[in-house]
Amino acid sequence: MTHLPHTRSCFVCGESNIHGLRLRFHAEEQRVHTRFTPRAEHIGFKGVTHGGILATVLDEIMVWAVAVGTRRFAYCAEMTVRFQRPAKPDEELLVTAELVTNRRNKMFEAKAELRDAAGQVVATATGKYLPVPADELPAMLTELIGDLGVIEASGAATP
Secondary structure, eight states, X not given: OEEOOEESSXXXXXXXXXXXXXXXXXXXXXXXXXXXXXXXXXXXXXXXXXXXXXXXXXXXXXXXXXXXXXXXXXXEEXXXXXXXXXXXXXXXXXXXXXXXEEETTTEEEEEEEEEOTTSOEEEEEEXXXXXXXXXXXXXXXXXEESOGGGSOTTSOOOO
């Protein structure tokens, strides 16, 4: 299992973001995993985790799936989420994602799912991602903490 880097300020993985989720991501071959336990402050309706928080986690894990699969960071261009059951605060969720398609390093497609402790699907997502332009990458890399081997420093994807 490979421990993926995280950032200083990101809402999802940032270690210095006092309002953030501080999640850590791991890769096993081409699949990315994390565990997320929503807190009481993440609710929408009473006793139900807000769907926007779940969608945010699904987006983040798909970004990491693209990074693992292509060695490139990417921005979300389009995302579809299907919610299948409510997620309750204080109950751990398993989130997984993988790269589905690399369209000539110009667009990437990923899929993700979020399951509860019983293994039931809470939500699924698909997304289309566009590569971070090479001139934006150096500033982005200064935010990363951990092993950066998952990303090409030049911004170019490996063949």
